[in-house]
Amino acid sequence: MTEKVSGGRPTDERASAALKAAALQLVRENGYEKVSIAAIAKEAGVARQTLYNRWNTKADLVLEAVFEETGNYAAQPALEDGKSCRVVLEEFLINVFEHLNKDRDTLCSIIAAAQKDVTFNASFHKSFVLPREKMITALLHRAQDRGELSRDRNPEMISTMIHGAFWYRLLNRGALDARLATDITTEVFERPPAKP
Amino acid sequence: MTEKVSGGRPTDERASAALKAAALQLVRENGYEKVSIAAIAKEAGVARQTLYNRWNTKADLVLEAVFEETGNYAAQPALEDGKSCRVVLEEFLINVFEHLNKDRDTLCSIIAAAQKDVTFNASFHKSFVLPREKMITALLHRAQDRGELSRDRNPEMISTMIHGAFWYRLLNRGALDARLATDITTEVFERPPAKP
DNA sequence: TCAGTTAATAGACTAAAGTCTCTCAAGCAA
DNA sequence: TTGCTTGAGAGACTTTAGTCTATTAACTGA
Numbered sequence: 001m002t003e004k005v006s007g008g009r010p011t012d013e014r015a016s017a018a019l020k021a022a023a024l025q026l027v028r029e030n031g032y033e034k035v036s037i038a039a040i041a042k043e044a045g046v047a048r049q050t051l052y053n054r055w056n057t058k059a060d061l062v063l064e065a066v067f068e069e070t071g072n073y074a075a076q077p078a079l080e081d082g083k084s085c086r087v088v089l090e091e092f093l094i095n096v097f098e099h100l101n102k103d104r105d106t107l108c109s110i111i112a113a114a115q116k117d118v119t120f121n122a123s124f125h126k127s128f129v130l131p132r133e134k135m136i137t138a139l140l141h142r143a144q145d146r147g148e149l150s151r152d153r154n155p156e157m158i159s160t161m162i163h164g165a166f167w168y169r170l171l172n173r174g175a176l177d178a179r180l181a182t183d184i185t186t187e188v189f190e191r192p193p194a195k196p
Numbered sequence: 197m198t199e200k201v202s203g204g205r206p207t208d209e210r211a212s213a214a215l216k217a218a219a220l221q222l223v224r225e226n227g228y229e230k231v232s233i234a235a236i237a238k239e240a241g242v243a244r245q246t247l248y249n250r251w252n253t254k255a256d257l258v259l260e261a262v263f264e265e266t267g268n269y270a271a272q273p274a275l276e277d278g279k280s281c282r283v284v285l286e287e288f289l290i291n292v293f294e295h296l297n298k299d300r301d302t303l304c305s306i307i308a309a310a311q312k313d314v315t316f317n318a319s320f321h322k323s324f325v326l327p328r329e330k331m332i333t334a335l336l337h338r339a340q341d342r343g344e345l346s347r348d349r350n351p352e353m354i355s356t357m358i359h360g361a362f363w364y365r366l367l368n369r370g371a372l373d374a375r376l377a378t379d380i381t382t383e384v385f386e387r388p389p390a391k392p
Numbered sequence: 393t394c395a396g397t398t399a400a401t402a403g404a405c406t407a408a409a410g411t412c413t414c415t416c417a418a419g420c421a422a
Numbered sequence: 423t424t425g426c427t428t429g430a431g432a433g434a435c436t437t438t439a440g441t442c443t444a445t446t447a448a449c450t451g452a
Contacts, residue, residue, distance in 0.1 A: 007420025008428030015430080033312045036408060047431040052410080108311040115308035115367065116229045125368060152386065157361075157379045160370075164360025165353075167367070171311065172321060174356075183353045190348065203450030204398030211400085232438060243401045248440075 011054075018044040019051055020065035027062055032109035059113035059120050063128070066103050066110075077139060085143035086189045092139070093181035096132075097166070100176055108171060133159050140188075149189065158188055207249075214240035215247055216261040223258055228305035255309035255316050259324070262299050262306075273335060281339035282385045288335070289377035292328075293362070296372055304367060329355050336384075345385065354384055 022043035026035040037058055041048040055061040077092040100107060114121040140155035149155075165184055169176055218239035222231045233254055237244040251257040273288040296303060310317040336351035345351075361380055365372055 007418090007426070009418040009430075011429060037410090038408075048410095049412095049432085050430060053429075058409090111367065112308035112311035115304040121369070129368060154379060154383060157383050160364055161357040161361045161380070161383065164362070164364035165357045166360070168356055168360035168363050171307065171363070172325060173317070183350060184357070187350060187353050187357065202397070203448090204396085205400075205448040207399065208448095233440090234438075244440095245402085245442095246400060249399075254439090 015044070015046045015050055016054055019046060019054070019061060020068065023058075023061050024065040024069060027065075027106055028103070032058075032062065032106050057113065057117060057120055059110055059117065060123070062106060063110050063124060066106060067128070070099055070102070077135065085139055085146060085148045086185055089136070089139055089143075089188070090181050090185040092135075093162075093166075093184060094178050097176040097178070097181060100166070100170065104170065104176070111167075111171065129163075133163055136162055143189075162188065211240070211242045211246055212250055215242060215250070215257065216264065219254075219257050220261040220265060223261075223302055224299070228254075228258065228302050253309065253313060253316055255306055255313065256319070258302060259306050259320060262302060263324070266295055266298070273331065281335055281342060281344045282381055285332070285335055285339075285384070286377050286381040288331075289358075289362075289380060290374050293372040293374070293377060296362070296366065300366065300372070307363075307367065325359075329359055332358055339385075358384065 019040060023035070023040045026040055026043055035058075037051060038048055040058070040061070041051050044051075051061065055064070077088045083091075110124065114124045136159040137155050140149060140153075140158055143149035144151055144153070144155065162184055166176060166180065168174070169180065174180075215236060219231070219236045222236055222239055231254075233247060234244055236254070236257070237247050240247075247257065251260070273284045279287075306320065310320045332355040333351050336345060336349075336354055339345035340347055340349070340351065358380055362372060362376065364370070365376060370376075
């Protein structure tokens, strides 16, 4: 964040790149838990301390590596074309699930790491979790504005329930597929009134 | 599971009890991550190997300890009295949240541990997660039978979304309070139709 | 009583995370 | 060129999880 003040040896960006590449490769090959920090540093051809100079934990490094490679997992869904919000939500979820499935085990490990490290939890939440939550909330507000969703509904709560549903599936080894996207979307948008 | 066949020194149940008590006390005092297995064994006045003889990991031990002490966290909600399913769900959730809040950090750590150990994940899921999921699903089916919930709704999906919502809150350090219980229940049961 | 069996204790050992220190490298400004 | 500053490399050190082994304790059946 803060600009470098004066001299000193510049950080070698190739070392960062090599570490991220090595981390991603080893984690995908062997699984997050099986890969030691020493192994990542060795694979990158870099001293272990250099890794610690840049990231606090393996989780920080791997999150950044996965993130960067996948373009931050799914862009904001476009709201302003001809599609209904319902269709946009469904397509968005399908897209998210595709990305999640690619690094599924790694993401589970990252969520796990966030539970044992408050600092990492905060940065993970800020850079990854919250933005996604707000995308859905914004989409649901838009749906209310367009009359596709009743004003009586609670977009923040629905967003929590949507994200919760696939976190729950993710962490409990359930399927993350188009069917889930459709089922969630249906539950959100098709609301026949209770019989009196 | 299998009965003991013949002789041999009997396992000392006092050791198990002492280990569970020590684990619970130390974890609540210092936090799950800060407590080492050696410290638990020492506090219980028992050899470290004795702990490993009974549980595979710290997570197995702590889960059992927490479980036992809290009577498995919330009983099946009674379906057969005068209350509506909506009220039963709300009260059930309030009750669950009260329990969850007591050992909140510990439960987060247990969920985290389940992500790095397939064996523990399976036993956690079987003994803890699935039963709760089925309670809610059964309640929602009952609501459909009684006409409190439309037949068009998907009880399994709703159950996933409900549990997901509070897992998500739990893991992301959000509030687990009566307000959440009410908001969830409202989202589930009050479904004004979309405007045409 | 004694042989067989299983549990408990104590301690060694490995692998890994994380911290620390020392030395060298690479840039800056006077 | 000479300090000054910061990064990089190498390796020591501590703590912990987890495994393994040898020894002793407690119980059963013949």
